[in-house]
Amino acid sequence: xxxxxxxxxxxxxxxxxxxxxxxxxxxxxxxxxxxxxxxxxxxxxxxxxxxxxxxxxxxxxxxxxxxxxxxxxxxxxxxxxxxxxxxxxxxxxxxxxxxxxxxxxxxxxxxxxxxxxxxxxxxxxxxxxxxxxxxxxxxxxxxxxxxxxxxxxxxxxxxxxxxxxxxxxxxxxxxxxxxxxxxxxxxxxxxxxxxxxxxxxxxxxxxxxxxxxxxxxxxxxxxxxxxxxxxxxxxxxxxxxxxxxxxxxxxxxxxxxxxxxxxxxxxxxxxxxxxxxxxxxxxxxxxxxxxxxxxxxxxxxxxxxxxxxxxxxxxx
Amino acid sequence: xxxxxxxxxxxxxxxxxxxxxxxxxxxxxxxxxxxxxxxxxxxxxxxxxxxxxxxxxxxxxxxxxxxxxxxxxxxxxxxxxxxxxxxxxxxxxxxxxxxxxxxxxxxxxxxxxxxxxxxxxxxxxxxxxxxxxxxxxxxxxxxxxxxxxxxxxxxxxxxxxxxxxxxxxxxxxxxxxxxxxxxxxxxxxxxxxxxxxxxxxxxxxxxxxxxxxxxxxxxxxxxxxxxxxxxxxxxxxxxxxxxxxxxxxxxxxxxxxxxxxxxxxxxxxxxxxxxxxxxxxxxxxxxxxxxxxxxxxxxxxxxxxxxxxxxxxxxxxxxxxxxxxxxxxxxxxxxxxxxxxxxxxxxxxxxxxxxxxxxxxxxxxxxxxxxxxxxxxxxxxxxxxxxxxxxxxxxxxxxxxxxxxxxxxxxxxxxxxxxxxxxxxxxxxxxxxxxxxxxxxxxxxxxxxxxxxxxxxxxxxxxxxxxx
Ligand code: HEM
Numbered sequence: 099x100x101x102x103x104x105x106x107x108x109x110x111x112x113x114x115x116x117x118x119x120x121x122x123x124x125x126x127x128x129x130x131x132x133x134x135x136x137x138x139x140x141x142x143x144x145x146x147x148x149x150x151x152x153x154x155x156x157x158x159x160x161x162x163x164x165x166x167x168x169x170x171x172x173x174x175x176x177x178x179x180x181x182x183x184x185x186x187x188x189x190x191x192x193x194x195x196x197x198x199x200x201x202x203x204x205x206x207x208x209x210x211x212x213x214x215x216x217x218x219x220x221x222x223x224x225x226x227x228x229x230x231x232x233x234x235x236x237x238x239x240x241x242x243x244x245x246x247x248x249x250x251x252x253x254x255x256x257x258x259x260x261x262x263x264x265x266x267x268x269x270x271x272x273x274x275x276x277x278x279x280x281x282x283x284x285x286x287x288x289x290x291x292x293x294x295x296x297x298x299x300x301x302x303x304x305x306x307x308x309x310x311x312x313x314x315x316x317x318x319x320x321x322x323x324x325x326x327x328x329x330x331x332x333x334x335x336x337x338x339x340x341x342x343x344x345x346x347x348x349x350x351x352x353x354x355x356x357x358x359x360x361x362x363x364x365x366x367x368x369x370x371x372x373x374x375x376x377x378x379x380x381x382x383x384x385x386x387x388x389x390x391x392x393x394x395x396x397x398x399x400x401x402x403x404x405x406x407x408x409x410x411x412x413x414x
Numbered sequence: 415x416x417x418x419x420x421x422x423x424x425x426x427x428x429x430x431x432x433x434x435x436x437x438x439x440x441x442x443x444x445x446x447x448x449x450x451x452x453x454x455x456x457x458x459x460x461x462x463x464x465x466x467x468x469x470x471x472x473x474x475x476x477x478x479x480x481x482x483x484x485x486x487x488x489x490x491x492x493x494x495x496x497x498x499x500x501x502x503x504x505x506x507x508x509x510x511x512x513x514x515x516x517x518x519x520x521x522x523x524x525x526x527x528x529x530x531x532x533x534x535x536x537x538x539x540x541x542x543x544x545x546x547x548x549x550x551x552x553x554x555x556x557x558x559x560x561x562x563x564x565x566x567x568x569x570x571x572x573x574x575x576x577x578x579x580x581x582x583x584x585x586x587x588x589x590x591x592x593x594x595x596x597x598x599x600x601x602x603x604x605x606x607x608x609x610x611x612x613x614x615x616x617x618x619x620x621x622x623x624x625x626x627x628x629x630x631x632x633x634x635x636x637x638x639x640x641x642x643x644x645x646x647x648x649x650x651x652x653x654x655x656x657x658x659x660x661x662x663x664x665x666x667x668x669x670x671x672x673x674x675x676x677x678x679x680x681x682x683x684x685x686x687x688x689x690x691x692x693x694x695x696x697x698x699x700x701x702x703x704x705x706x707x708x709x710x711x712x713x714x715x716x717x718x719x720x721x722x723x724x725x726x727x728x729x730x731x732x733x734x735x736x737x738x739x740x741x742x743x744x745x746x747x748x749x750x751x752x753x754x755x756x757x758x759x760x761x762x763x764x765x766x767x768x769x770x771x772x773x774x775x776x777x778x779x780x781x782x783x784x785x786x787x788x789x790x791x792x793x794x795x796x797x798x799x800x801x802x803x804x805x806x807x808x809x810x811x812x813x814x815x816x817x818x819x820x821x822x823x824x825x826x827x828x829x830x831x832x833x834x835x836x837x838x839x840x841x842x843x844x845x846x847x848x849x850x851x852x853x854x855x856x857x858x859x860x861x862x863x864x865x866x867x868x869x870x871x872x873x874x875x876x877x878x879x880x881x882x
């Protein structure tokens with residue numbers, strides 16, 4: 099390094115790369131960090147839980163350590179009827195999403211309401227908690243914030259799950275894990291484009307719709323319809339069940355892979371699923387030797403297929 | 415290989431690490447393109463093999479992408495760094511032993527990472543799909559040792575100046591470490607929301623812009639003058655190329671998210687900077703083509719030059735597409751379509767792969783001191799790659815334009831899927847040709863090591879006539 103030129107050169111290099119980092123990392127992150135979380139962002143992160151991909155609590159992406167979303171129409175504590183509400187149940191030990199761990203990222207107002215009225219600082223992962231999204235005024239504007247219903251209303255995780263029952267419980271967070279693990283995002287996007295997707299795929303998301311969610315799994319490569327609002331187009335659980343088992347049952351020209359393996363060993367009634375038989379019958383049906391396609395088994399309550407369908411039907 | 419891991423530094427013949435890296439890269443190339451071809455078959459014939467978790471498209475796509483990027487391309491880079499850096503400094507590699515360990519850990523780490531990824535253990539972030547502990551292995555077990563070897567070799571050089579290729583090598587190994595450290599922060603610190611989305615693409619963009627593109631270019635700055643015997647046309651233009659890469663290529667990351675709700679200033683800025691990428695691109699292409707002056711015969715007659723110059727020529731459409739497709743005026747039409755997949759393969763399978771293949775051909779001949787076994791097989795490999803790639807590129811570009819039209823006319827999506835079907839088949843055929851070509855290449859290089867004509871001391875491979 100005897101040359102003076104190289105000293106100047108390496109300083110210039112540091113300056114150039116440093117400025118580039120300043121413009122492409124520091125300024126944008128300041129800008130993005132000042133964004134206020136929308137109601138969508140609160141609902142999304144509360145239903146997904148901490149991380150949607152690899153995490154310490156769920157190293158093999160089986161959907162472990164995720165919250166349960168429940169629809170309640172009676173108070174889990176008193177049993178009195180209430181206005182229907184969506185609650186996010188975090189049983190003891192399930193990690194909280196980023197908005198609860200670092201309320202700062204919720205942005206002005208949302209943070210203040212969540213900490214003040216919502217008492218989210220009182221929630222502890224070790225004992226679990228139930229959250230709901232509520233609204234209140236802040237500086238003359240109505241904002242959504244996270245309410246720790248365990249502190250404000252005395253709702254306990256176990257009671258909330260029991261009050262809802264399986265029919266009103268959704269494994270949306272575990273379903274997102276399936277979505278990431280199975281690579282749905284290599285074909286589907288979760289991001290209607292700002293320019294031309296309004297009519298077909300629905301409104302593009304807003305700046306504050308993702309605070310607290312990771313990964314966002316927007317997808318870059320679209321070989322199939324955008325899914326951000328798919329459940330608003332089609333909310334039939336029946337259709338989804340058939341479509342995931344074998345997309346070509348409902349859409350002959352689809353290139354989507356079959357996801358029958360997410361059904362696992364047994365169906366909803368506890369009977370063993372005979373895949374070989376099903377496929378043989380399906381092949382006969384395709385060859386025109388059968389009039390009807392074979393019946394698609396109902397996914398068991400704790401199967402991965404159920405989690406995935408819960409997730410997809412929550413994309414409104 | 416194993417016997418050199420614990421050998422004394424003096425007992426390891428110079429060039430060992432480069433040879434290991436060379437053959438590893440070829441093996442990953444065959445595996446990676448084989449996976450690519452299998453994926454393409456799945457998109458063309460969805461019921462081809464089905465209902466098994468491990469071979470479903472969503473489990474395999476990312477394995478293909480990372481096998482070719484981290485296995486083939488980056489290992490070929492490591493190979494070239496291990497023989498070109500010392501050659502240009504008129505010295506030995508700083509540590510041959512570190513190089514051998516580097517190669518060993520790289521193969522093990524990558525195989526393990528891809529195995530996990532294949533099983534679905536993914537972070538859900540495109541291009542940085544590997545979970546964070548694998549990222550740490552990549553940074554500290556793979557990239558850092560490589561960097562140290564390159565930097566120390568440059569420092570210990572016995573020439574006064576540093577040639578263009580070595581600036582690029584030194585800077586790119588440094589920048590890629592920074593990119594990996596910063597780009598994986600969302601996983602290290604669980605960053606969320608748009609910060610996560612933006613950093614994902616900041617990583618993807620900069621791996622391409624500060625690692626793959628400059629190192630590939632740097633390789634050809636060595637191969638063309640060395641083989642043709644012409645001096646580099648202009649060192650000034652080389653300077654322009656280097657500095658404009660650092661300044662312009664490191665900034666447009668947000669152009670990958672033009673239709674996402676990012677701050678508008680960021681998107682506009684990225685899009686302007688993206689057009690400025692044409693500066694390094696034009697500098698690079700013109701510099702090399704002018705270096706060829708008077709030696710164009712070798713474009714036909716010599717294997718290495720044929721590959722390198724084809725790669726350089728492919729950089730022209732690549733950068734024309736790249737510069738313009740990311741402007742708002744065009745991006746909304748092609749974003750997220752097969753057009754982008756075609757572009758990605760133009761960059762990695764067209765431009766970059768051809769440059770690295772040349773360097774691996776050349777390097778293995780120099781290091782093994784044997785002439786390439788068969789010219790016919792090399793030519794076969796070349797044409798399989800070129801025709802296969804062109805088929806891939808053209809068919810996916812057309813498919814992308816169809817998808818773009820589908821977007822604006824708002825046809826039911828399934829009609830787009832049906833219209834794309836023939837092009838999906840064409841892409842599979844093209845990609846499979848590349849795969850077959852690569853198997854032939856692997857055989858050819860293996861035979862070179864075993865039965866290639868020895869090169870007499872003091873001679874260079876391109877000075878000998880081809881025999882088969
Ligand atoms: C060295 C050679 C290659 C490199 C570096 C490479 C690289 C890549 C990259 C970066 C992507 C991601 C593209 C994107 O996200 O837009 C990709 C996707 C893909 N590649 Fe390759 N590739 C290579 C060869 C091949 C070959 C020979 C085939 C065989 C047909 C192939 C088939 C595919 C397929 C099917 C996809 C998925 C595309 C999609 O999702 O629509 N690739 N490859």
